[in-house]
Amino acid sequence: xxxxxxxxxxxxxxxxxxxxxxxxxxxxxxxxxxxxxxxxxxxxxxxxxxxxxxxxxxxxxxxxxxxxxxxxxxxxxxxxxxxxxxxxxxxxxxxxxxxxxxxxxxxxxxxxxxxxxxxxxxxxxxxxxxxxxxxxxxxxxxxxxxxxxxxxxxxxxxxxxxx
Amino acid sequence: xxxxxxxxxxxxxxxxxxxxxxxxxxxxxxxxxxxxxxxxxxxxxxxxxxxxxxxxxxxxxxxxxxxxxxxxxxxxxxxxxxxxxxxxxxxxxxxxxxxxxxxxxxxxxxxxxxxxxxxxxxxxxxxxxxxxxxxxxxxxxxxxxxxxxxxxxxxxxxxxxxxxxxxxxxxxxxxxxxxxxxxxxxxxxxxxxxxxxxxxxxxxxxxxxxxxxxxxxxxxxxxxxxxxxxxxxxxxxxxxxxxxxxxxxxxxxxxxxxxxxxxxxxxxxxxxxxxxxxxxxxxxxxxxxxxxxxxxxxxxxxxxxxxxxxxxxxxxxxxxxxxxxxxxxxxxxxxxxxxxxxxxxxxxxxxxxxxxxxxxxxxxxxxxxxxxxxxxxxxxxxxxxxxxxxxxxxxxxxxxxxxxxxxxxxxxxxxxxxxxxxxxxxxxxxxxxxxxxxxxxxxxxxxxxxxxxxxxxxxxxxxxxxxxxxxxxxxxxxxxxxxxxxxxxxxxxxxxxxxxxxxxxxxxxxxxxxxxxxxxxxxxxxxxxxxxxxxxxxxxxxxxxxxxxxxxxxxxxxxxxxxxxxxxxxxxxx
Numbered sequence: 001x002x003x004x005x006x007x008x009x010x011x012x013x014x015x016x017x018x019x020x021x022x023x024x025x026x027x028x029x030x031x032x033x034x035x036x037x038x039x040x041x042x043x044x045x046x047x048x049x050x051x052x053x054x055x056x057x058x059x060x061x062x063x064x065x066x067x068x069x070x071x072x073x074x075x076x077x078x079x080x081x082x083x084x085x086x087x088x089x090x091x092x093x094x095x096x097x098x099x100x101x102x103x104x105x106x107x108x109x110x111x112x113x114x115x116x117x118x119x120x121x122x123x124x125x126x127x128x129x130x131x132x133x134x135x136x137x138x139x140x141x142x143x144x145x146x147x148x149x150x151x152x153x154x155x156x157x158x159x160x161x162x163x
Numbered sequence: 164x165x166x167x168x169x170x171x172x173x174x175x176x177x178x179x180x181x182x183x184x185x186x187x188x189x190x191x192x193x194x195x196x197x198x199x200x201x202x203x204x205x206x207x208x209x210x211x212x213x214x215x216x217x218x219x220x221x222x223x224x225x226x227x228x229x230x231x232x233x234x235x236x237x238x239x240x241x242x243x244x245x246x247x248x249x250x251x252x253x254x255x256x257x258x259x260x261x262x263x264x265x266x267x268x269x270x271x272x273x274x275x276x277x278x279x280x281x282x283x284x285x286x287x288x289x290x291x292x293x294x295x296x297x298x299x300x301x302x303x304x305x306x307x308x309x310x311x312x313x314x315x316x317x318x319x320x321x322x323x324x325x326x327x328x329x330x331x332x333x334x335x336x337x338x339x340x341x342x343x344x345x346x347x348x349x350x351x352x353x354x355x356x357x358x359x360x361x362x363x364x365x366x367x368x369x370x371x372x373x374x375x376x377x378x379x380x381x382x383x384x385x386x387x388x389x390x391x392x393x394x395x396x397x398x399x400x401x402x403x404x405x406x407x408x409x410x411x412x413x414x415x416x417x418x419x420x421x422x423x424x425x426x427x428x429x430x431x432x433x434x435x436x437x438x439x440x441x442x443x444x445x446x447x448x449x450x451x452x453x454x455x456x457x458x459x460x461x462x463x464x465x466x467x468x469x470x471x472x473x474x475x476x477x478x479x480x481x482x483x484x485x486x487x488x489x490x491x492x493x494x495x496x497x498x499x500x501x502x503x504x505x506x507x508x509x510x511x512x513x514x515x516x517x518x519x520x521x522x523x524x525x526x527x528x529x530x531x532x533x534x535x536x537x538x539x540x541x542x543x544x545x546x547x548x549x550x551x552x553x554x555x556x557x558x559x560x561x562x563x564x565x566x567x568x569x570x571x572x573x574x575x576x577x578x579x580x581x582x583x584x585x586x587x588x589x590x591x592x593x594x595x596x597x598x599x600x601x602x603x604x605x606x607x608x609x610x611x612x613x614x615x616x617x618x619x620x621x622x623x624x625x626x627x628x629x630x631x632x633x634x635x636x637x638x639x640x641x642x643x644x645x646x647x648x649x650x651x652x653x654x655x656x657x658x659x660x661x662x663x664x665x666x667x668x669x670x671x672x673x674x675x676x677x678x679x680x681x682x683x684x685x686x687x688x689x690x691x692x693x694x695x696x697x698x699x700x701x702x703x704x705x706x707x708x709x710x711x712x713x714x715x716x717x718x719x720x721x722x723x724x725x726x727x728x729x730x731x732x733x734x735x736x737x
Contacts, residue, residue, distance in 0.1 A: 009351070010351055013300070014288060014289075014292075014300075017289070017292065018292060021292050021293055025293050055479070058479070059476065059480060062475050062476035063476050065475070065476075066474070066475075066476050068296070068297040068317060068349075068351060068352050069297075069351055070351055071350055071351040163350060
């Protein structure tokens with residue numbers, strides 16, 4: 001099953017490689033991984049999207065907790081949570097495509113953030129499924145480039161991951 | 164007016180020395196080189212610890228590792244950058260797999276040169292990351308003291324392990340005020356100590372009500388210094404007990420309640436009791452693949468498993484357990500003993516019947532071997548070694564058949580006496596391990612049981628042994644084969660002995676003599692005991708004993724790879 005694991009770790013050189021190394025050394029899946037400092041600059045927050053049986057997920061959480069730089073780990077799937085991902089898509093926008101692209105963008109509540117001769121760059125946020133649906137909705141030939149951040153997640157209500 | 168003490172303004176190299184002094188380090192095992200020259204200059208000027216000059220960095224780490232295994236203290240090794248650092252890796256990985264607390268200080272190229280492919284540069288933090296508990300690169304002289312304080316703290320607390328501290332050369336020449344922190348606070352590192360009392364109560368109840376109880380302990384019990392508490396518990400409950408390869412000595416081997424080692428080359432009675440018990444107490448052991456080779460076969464019988472371990476990730480990793488207890492084995496066993504004492508257990512009819520069953524398994528005499536072909540049997544050498552040393556030696560081993568025979572036939576009654584590489588299975592540890600033990604206990608008898616393959620993997624340390632006059636006794640079980648490889652080739656590859664024959668061996672007697680040691684070659688069974696006595700009587704000499712043994716001897720019992728605990732091959736089956 002797909003799980004979103006959130007963790008807080010010391011914002012130190014090499015911390016990211018410890019997590020990435022753990023996943024490759026133990027053969028765990030990583031679908032995506034995002035990391036950035038928090039409001040406290042000494043801490044980084046990482047969101048890892050992974051998948052595996054319950055036993056594997058349990059081991060992943062334990063192994064992450066064992067890393068000396070990791071302060072806290074939370075499996076978001078243990079409760080209610082919200083997940084968002086940001087995508088930038090550069091598409092062909094010539095002739096009839098130009099109007100079509102604008103319309104698709106509006107339907108998905110995206111924004112055109114760059115306009116050039118023959119191209120649009122569209123910004124879209126949402127769950128991974130929504131971003132997938134947008135890509136599927138486009139004519140494949142119209143897509144020039146895509147870039148996705150990977151999912152970020154946060155617990156609902158008073159589920160808070162903080163030191 | 165009260166005198167105020169100002170912190171001393173000293174170099175980074177001197178700070179390193181002062182930190183080691185503050186940690187009460189007695190021995191540093193190392194090898195100098197460019198990036199650590201400032202540190203070696205500071206070593207020259209100090210008088211607090213002894214530096215042991217090895218002949219290869221791998222041996223420095225192994226010796227520090229054995230020093231720790233023998234004493235319980237943190238072992239310390241010092242190596243230079245680049246090749247010095249990479250030579251240390253096997254030693255670090257060996258210690259990591261067996262959870263041995265080490266601090267390994269490696270030199271690094273100067274900070275401005277990092278990343279420029281400088282001479283003798285290697286990314287030590289990157290290279291060691293998968294085989295250390297933690298590692299640090301120090302980039303400011305002001306951070307040396309706090310980093311080393313953290314390194315020692317991390318190495319020895321929780322589940323112990325090696326910590327690497329990589330220090331660039333320029334940092335060791337910079338000056339800073341020396342203040343050694345009194346304590347360490349790390350918000351990201353808070354190892355558990357006490358076990359959950361509710362779980363402990365539940366475990367004790369299960370053990371008291373068990374019909375066929377069994378206790379299985381590993382290296383964690385030895386590292387946690389909890390042997391006495393285990394003996395008390397096992398005696399009070401009247402239950403059988405087995406030790407893993409890493410756990411030998413955790414329970415006295417000569418006691419009647421001890422069933423011997425378990426696992427791939429464990430005894431018939433230990434493996435059968437593991438399979439057939441109804442309540443299993445596992446303490447500081449991790450159900451690894453050499454203990455429970457086939458988990459499905461293990462699950463084919465029902466039993467309730469209680470697992471005590473300080474590392475939550477060791478619990479339910481390979482085998483699902485029912486009552487997990489995360490905590491320091493010493494504190495958990497102490498609590499268990501208190502609860503058991505309140506109950507004053509007596510032997511139930513069920514437990515009596517269980518012992519009858521165990522005795523019938525024991526009656527198989529699975530470690531018997533025939534001793535009548537005029538050749539020296541390796542098992543016989545170990546039995547005589549046990550007699551001659553009165554069961555009180557530090558025994559180190561390398562990896563292979565000789566290791567298994569040493570584990571099976573030397574009856575360890577004390578913890579921290581059996582020193583071997585269990586997890587990583589590193590050939591070449593035997594001699595440097597013996598060095599570490601001899602430094603830890605200079606007047607003790609130290610025997611290195613080895614094979615002619617393994618001993619040549621760190622043979623250069625004969626020179627170190629000479630320099631420091633270490634009276635180690637090498638017990639070489641020389642069968643002219645990589646014995647364990649040959650055994651597997653005989654069983655599973657139709658006798659195709661691919662590259663397992665050790666040809667062109669040196670004359671070990673002359674080799675030992677050329678290093679200034681005593682060499683002996685023993686070819687007849689009737690000479691074994693006398694030669695061992697003669698060697699151990701030479702209390703101040705290093706003696707290299709080359710026993711020419713039966714080439715075709717195999718290790719039994721054996722659970723073939725992937726088979727279940729009760730699917731052993733016994734010597735009598737063949």
